[in-house]
Structures are given as C-alpha cells and as structure tokens.
Amino acid sequence: xxxxxxxxxxxxxxxxxxxxxxxxxxxxxxxxxxxxxxxxxxxxxxxxxxxxxxxxxxxxxxxxxxxxxxxxxxxxxxxxxxxxxxxxxxxxxxxxxxxxxxxxxxxxxxxxxxxxxxxxxxxxxxxxxxxxxxxxxxxxxxxxxxxxxxxxxxxxxxxxxxxxxxxxxxxxxxxxxxxxxxxxxxxxxxxxxxxxxxxxxxxxxxxxxxxxxxxxxxxxxxxxxxxxxxxxxxxxxxxxxxxxxxxxxxxxxxxxxxxxxxxxxxxxxxxxxxxxxxxxxxxxxxxxxxxxxxxxxxxxxxxxxxxxxxxxxxxxxxxxxxxxxxxxxxxxxxxxxxxxxxxxxxxxxxxxxxxxxxxxx
Numbered sequence: 257x258x259x260x261x262x263x264x265x266x267x268x269x270x271x272x273x274x275x276x277x278x279x280x281x282x283x284x285x286x287x288x289x290x291x292x293x294x295x296x297x298x299x300x301x302x303x304x305x306x307x308x309x310x311x312x313x314x315x316x317x318x319x320x321x322x323x324x325x326x327x328x329x330x331x332x333x334x335x336x337x338x339x340x341x342x343x344x345x346x347x348x349x350x351x352x353x354x355x356x357x358x359x360x361x362x363x364x365x366x367x368x369x370x371x372x373x374x375x376x377x378x379x380x381x382x383x384x385x386x387x388x389x390x391x392x393x394x395x396x397x398x399x400x401x402x403x404x405x406x407x408x409x410x411x412x413x414x415x416x417x418x419x420x421x422x423x424x425x426x427x428x429x430x431x432x433x434x435x436x437x438x439x440x441x442x443x444x445x446x447x448x449x450x451x452x453x454x455x456x457x458x459x460x461x462x463x464x465x466x467x468x469x470x471x472x473x474x475x476x477x478x479x480x481x482x483x484x485x486x487x488x489x490x491x492x493x494x495x496x497x498x499x500x501x502x503x504x505x506x507x508x509x510x511x512x513x514x515x516x517x518x519x520x521x522x523x524x525x526x527x528x529x530x531x532x533x534x535x536x537x538x539x540x541x542x543x544x545x546x547x548x549x550x551x552x553x554x555x556x557x558x559x560x561x562x563x564x565x566x567x568x569x570x571x572x573x574x575x576x577x578x579x580x581x582x583x584x585x586x587x588x589x590x591x592x593x594x595x596x597x598x599x600x601x602x603x604x605x606x607x608x609x610x611x612x613x614x615x616x617x
Contacts, residue, residue, distance in 0.1 A: 277471065279478025281334070281486055283555045283605050300463055304456050313454035313527075318567045319462040320523045325547045325563040326473060326556055327516030332545075333553030334477060335509035336489030337395075341385065341403030342517040343540045344410050345378035349518030350531035351414070351429070352377050354438040359425040362442035363449070367526065371441065374522035375515050382514020386507040404541060411536035434532030441526045454527050462523065469516070473556050485509055539582065543570075546589045552602025562601040 278285045284293070304312045324342050331339050356370035388394075389402055418431025429435055441452040441461070452458040476482055487495040488502045496502050525531045534540065551562015566588070573581035596603045 273475060276475040276478040278474075279482075281477040281482045282474050283557050283602075297463075297467060301460070304459055309455045312456050312459050314571075316454055316459040316462050317524075317527060318564055318571075319459070319466055320520055320527055321544075321547075321567060322466055322520075322560055322563055323469060323523070324517040324520035324544055325551075325559055326469065327513035327520075328544050328548050329551075329553055329556050329559035330473070330477075330516070331510055331513035332548060333555070333559065334482060334485045334489060335506050335513075336485075336492075337506060337510065338397075338400045338545070339403045339510070339513070340400055340541045340545070341382070341407055341514070342544050343536045344403070344407040345382055345514040345517040346521035346524070346540075347410060347414070347531065347533070347536035348381055349374040349378040349521035350525040350535060351435060353522040353525045354435045354531055355424045355427040357438045358427040358435075362439035362451075365442070365444045367439060367442045371519075371522045371526065375518040378518020378521065379511050379515030382517075383507060383511035385514075386510035390503040390506045390510075404538075407536050407541045408538065411533045414533040414536065432533060434530055434534075436530040438525060438529055440529060441523075452526070458527065470556065470560060477556065481505070481508075543585065546585050548599075549589055549592050550600050552599025552605075554598065555602050555605070558599055558602035558605055561605075562599060565601070 284290075324346055328339065328342050331337055331342075352374040353370050356373065357367050360366050360370075385403070385406060389399060394402060414429065415432050417429035418433065420428075422429040422431070427435060427438075439451075440454075441458070443450040443452065450457060452461055477485075484495065484500055484505050487498075488500070488505055492502050521531070521535070524535070547563040547566045548559050550566050551560070552558030566585075569588075570581055570585060573584055592600055
C-alpha cells in the first residue's frame with residue numbers, strides 16, 4: 257500500500273480518537289478548557305519542586321483514591337447503578353498485590369506486573385458479581401444492598417485470618433492487624449532500580465497515570481459505549497427496545513469500575529506498604545459515595561475535582577477535629593442530596609461557558 261493511501265486513514269483515526277475527548281457525555285470543550293487543563297497539570301507537575309517530601313507523599317495519597325472515585329462515577333453516574341462494592345475490589349487488589357510481591361519480590365519490574373494483575377483480578381471479581389446481579393434481574397436499591405453485603409462479608413472474612421494457618425506462601429494475612437512488609441513499586445532502570453516510596457517519584461507516576469486514565473475515560477464515555485450507558489441510565493426500557501443488551505453494557509461498566517477500584521487498592525498498598533480489613537469496612541464503603549455525590553456523578557471531571565476537595569476537607573478534619581470528621585462527611589452528603597442533587601462541583605461547572613458548551617448535543 258502506498259504512503260499516499262495510508263496517511264488519510266491514519267489522520268482519520270487520530271481525528272476520531274481526538275474528537276471523542278469532547279462530547280455530550282463530558283464537560284469541557286474548546287481551546288479554553290484544554291488550555292486550563294494543561295495549566296492545571298503543569299502546576300501540579302511544578303508544585304513538588306517547591307514543597308517538602310512529606311507533603312508531596314501526602315498528596316500522592318490523595319491521587320491514589322481518585323481512580324476508585326472515577327470507577328464509581330462510571331458505575332453510578334453513567335451506568336445508573338449505585339454500588340458500595342468499590343472498597344471490596346480495592347481491598348482484594350491490595351491483598352493480591354501484597355501476596356504477590358511478598359512472595360516474589362519487586363525485582364525485574366515484578367511489582368508493576370503485580371499491580372496490573374491485582375487490578376485485573378479486582379475487575380474479574382467485579383465482572384462475576386455483575387453477571388449474577390444484572391443477569392439475575394437485580395436492580396435499583398438492591399444493587400447497593402448486594403454490593404454492601406459483599407463488602408462487609410469480605411471484611412469479616414479477612415478480619416478472622418489472624419491465625420498462623422492463614423498464610424499464602426511467605427505472606428501472612430494477619431487478620432485485623434493486616435498485611436505489611438510488601439515492597440513498594442519498583443521500576444527497572446539502567447544503573448539501578450527506581451524505588452517509588454511515598455515521595456516525589458511516586459507522585460509523578462500517579463499524576464501521569466491519573467491524566468492518562470482521565471483522558472482515556474473521556475474518550476470511552478464519548479464513544480458509542482458511553483452513549484449507550486447514558487441511554488440505559490435515562491430509560492432502560494427504551495434502550496432495550498432499540499436492540500441494546502443493557503445487562504451486558506452494565507456488566508462491562510461495573511467490571512471496569514471494579515478494575516479502577518482495584519488499581520487504587522494496589523497503589524494504596526504500594527504507597528503505604530500495608531493493607532488491613534478496615535479498608536473494606538462500612539465507613540470506607542460510604543466515603544467514595546460521598547466524594548462522587550459531592551462532585552457530581554454524571555461527569556468524570558466533576559467527580560475528580562469533588563474527590564480531591566472532599567479528601568482535603570476530610571484529612572484536615574481528621575488532623576484538627578477527628579471527632580467531627582464522619583459527622584461532617586454525613587452532613588455534606590445530606591446537604592448535597594437536598595440542595596444540589598447533581599453534585600456541588602457539577603452545578604458550579606455548568607455555570608461556566610466551557611461547561612455549557614461541553615454538554616451540547
């Protein structure tokens with residue numbers, strides 16, 4: 257095939273993918289939005305140079321949770337299924353990462369492979385659960401009940417694994433005390449491995465990964481897959497009459513959301529080098545719902561901003577007024593539902609000119 261024949265096809269493919277960065281299912285459109293996006297990423301990249309290692313590592317902790325929030329935004333906001341199972345997939349992936357790296361180490365980039373396997377394992381678990389729920393005709397509030405039950409059962413099971421018999425190779429599960437001692441993420445490099453402790457190097461990796469995942473989700477949600485999900489959320493009967501297998505689309509969205517939660521769990525375990533059953537507790541299961549509700553479940557940009565804002569508020573409260581942290585989070589959720597059911601951040605973003613354009617049909 258001649259070069260002249262391949263170039264138009266390549267250009268068309270690029271324009272197709274780039275065009276999906278903007279669309280009716282995501283806020284943000286035009287040069288102004290993307291200039292602001294580049295500015296925010298640039299500031300986030302430059303900021304650690306003027307900060308200290310502890311603060312940078314702490315912000316890296318915030319970035320870890322964003323993947324789970326984006327996954328819940330996909331499941332709840334776009335597929336229309338409220339799930340309390342994100343922390344279950346988070347915890348499963350964290351333990352998988354711990355077991356793999358404790359047994360096989362982090363040399364030769366194995367910790368990166370363990371990260372991928374942990375996220376994939378959480379995604380497979382989510383797919384299996386979703387299959388039984390959606391093809392079993394479970395819907396509405398019952399999805400929340402089933403996923404919460406699964407989360408609490410997993411927490412109760414992991415909490416009773418304190419005995420010496422609960423060991424996988426060299427990895428002891430340790431019950432309520434949790435698993436510790438797993439190595440952090442390690443990148444093979446010329447002249448020596450790069451060990452990503454909770455400082456600047458890990459921050460940059462997480463920031464880059466978050467940007468990639470965010471952009472990839474914009475492309476996905478503005479594709480046919482995202483359009484069908486929104487159609488199912490708005491009117492499942494009509495979507496089914498048009499010939500779409502609504503259960504398959506919901507199951508795939510649930511699996512992808514579970515994989516993103518698993519990515520958060522594995523990254524969290526690598527960040528802190530520990531994981532405990534409390535990561536799958538009732539409070540942990542409710543917090544992602546508050547993040548997504550506050551930001552706005554029907555748009556991933558609002559979800560991302562809202563998650564970072566609420567995490568910052570929650571951490572400030574746990575440091576200076578820990579006895580009020582959960583109370584404030586509950587009040588925040590109630591206030592959002594009563595006064596801004598679409599989400600505080602989403603409501604504010606829609607007031608901006610770029611936000612209104614981004615939602616054009």
